[in-house]
Amino acid sequence: MSAAPDEPAPRRTVDELRSLRRLVARLSQGVIEVDRDLLIRSVNPSAVRLCRGARLGLGEPLPEPWAAFSLREYARRLFSGPPTRAAELRVQAGGGGSGGISVWGLPPGGTDRAVLVIEERGGGRREAAEREFVTNAAHELRNPLTAITVSVEALKAGAKDDPEARERFLDHIDRECGRLARLTEALLTLARLDTGEQEPRLDVVELQPLLERVAARVTTRPGVALEVSCARDVVVVANSMLLEHALGNLVENAARYTREGRIEIVVASAGSGTLVVEVSDTGPGLPAGDTDRLFQRFVRGRGLPAGEGFGLGLAIANQTVRAVGGTLALESRPGAGTTARVTLRSGKLVTG
Template sequence: QLVLGTSRRGRLARFLTGPGTGETVTELSGDIDVHRVTHERAGRGTLLPSRRRTLSTARLIAGPVAGLVLPVLITALLAQLRGTLNLTSEALLFLLAVVGVACIGGVASAVIASITASLLLNYWFIPPIGAFTLDDPNALVALTVFAVVAATVAAVVDRSLRLSRRSARATAEAETMSSLAGSIVRGEATIPALLERTRETFGMESADLVDEPPDAAPGLTAVPAGAGAWLALHGRTLSSSERRVLAAFAAHVGSAVERARLAQAAAEVEPVKAADRLRTALLRAVGHDLRTPLAAGWAAVTSLRSRDVTFTAEDREELLSTADESMAKLNRLVENLLDLSRLEAGALTLNLRATSLEEVLPPALADVPDVEVADVEAIPAVLADPPLLERVIANLVGNAARHTPPGRKVLVTASALAGRVELRVIDRGPGLPADGRDRLFEPFQRLGDTDNTTGLGLGLALARGLTEAMSGTLSPEDTPGGGLTMVVSLPFAAVPVGAEPSEQSV
């Protein structure tokens, strides 16, 4: 199938110059389907008015015809009114016809009308009637003045038409350049779009951007378009005025090329900047959050090994508990870092199987007090990796607990809809402004935390990564009445709980 644009030529132009590309392709298409689509330039010709002529093809044809026919019609009319009007009135009517012809076909048509009108006026209305002779000197002067006035009026009208044409072209050039410049500034016009616009504006066969000046060839016009770029147009030969406008087009194309180069350079630098920001954040976070539990555990173990101090059984138990909590916190931080690294590297292995919420909620909530669970009993099983889903829930509940005011509980609910289970972790904290949600799931972000004792800021980033690895989604919502709700959406399991898991790498 072929899709072609409707011709920009008007109906008369298509009639006079024959079928164009669209008509020819349609005629020769055979079994190929041809679709003709309209556009804003359909039937309106090229964008810039031509300087080569001031009149359309229709007016160039209609002008001489009117110059011959209109005086004859006026002669026939005045012949019926002979004796009613004097010679002056008859000459003025012929002069009016000449002016009308000048407006239609320009100075050449007006000359034809003036000669025709002079001959008819002499033959039919100036004595001796029926002969091309002038016996009265006044009649000779009147006929001469008539011819001069007619030619002068025709010249003035033709000059007015030329100036109007030039003004229209200048206006079209200004509008085109203004639109082109605006699209470049707004970043709307790509280089292929600019080349196509240039080709259509100048009515060329093709427009290309090349790195070196092309060799001279018939129908080839090349202008520089910035450093190391040339705009090459193939088709008709352009006039000097069109070359001037083309140079401005080439300057805009050069600006677009430079803009594209800068954008490409910025795109190449952005990953490096992002990695540098990530590395800086990691070093800053590790410098405190890994050192704090390490220092606490180290201090507890060092105290227990000291021979200078005698500890009671209660003191020893407290020191051992401190060391145990510190090592557990270190272990969780290191596991989060490793899991995030596996996610980013695509090396995390999943064991997906049918998993019920009753299976993963108890261990996920074991370390977080004051959690209320509701409406999870009748929820269908989801397709997930149980240990990873447990970690997702634990991270979300732990984050919600840090932001929940004293005396309030974190609420965990679930619902099933359209083949998916939505698990909601709801807190009644201060919530989060809309402008902070874009950074909510970035690593090493602790939005809303007022201290530096809450971990590396990997919990939500890891929770989203693990959820998406299991073909789920994690998104924030506002809690009615204040707070933040984290929604985990996972698909239903296609097999019953207890079936063999499917192992895959992400």
């Protein structure tokens, strides 16, 4: 699915978005994207089926499919207040159905759109995995898509007439398109893992260049140093794409909450054929008891600034690390920063 390196950035963006739309169109859940005016911006076929004849045209107002529950009011609440948690509730299906449906939503975060997901009640593994994928995708894809949108708007506003500014914004779009491609591939792989359709392919991965790529993509606050300490010959047995995605999540999480000091990525041997990648920061730290619960979805650290993140990054990182056969643990104290430890199976690079 990844685009060729020399493919133009706008074309790469379009191709990746088309791939995502095809996937969402095949989901059994209904997916509706709405803007702040509660106008429909995208909708998949399952949403039309589950809303039982309600009008779901692009650009039209979000309808009220059920008399006992206001979908519009539920969507409106997603836009009001800090987006710290996606809510869920259940309404009874109409039309003589034997079961019910669930309605839940993901707040807009840094964008102007929220996502509504409608699904029939069921406890199957595949249904739960598909729902998990929708949540992951909506969360993870916001940042690159927002960055691309901002850059395009800057170009339209006049930056395109300044050669230096134009090149800067085009380079930014190109980097974010590459990130979008990697995210899409990682999320699709995780979806297949969850449904049992595919096991990750494990290879010998050189760790130092992977960590350098992760660090190069992360923007820290002014004055915050980001350092990588890893010998050039260190290798692990993992899936390169998934491991890069997981470590990128950990470093971006550290950068989000570290306002001064430093972030360090350090690799050390742990013995017994394993090694540890530590991502340490000098952020606010976490209260006692928060380190385990942060691996749950939509759970954020107590006392952290409102509106910073959805509480999904660590949950996704943990899922991804486990997918490549590793473990993830957190150590933190209030006021003393946080350290994320990823334990992996070490490998051996054979040359010649």
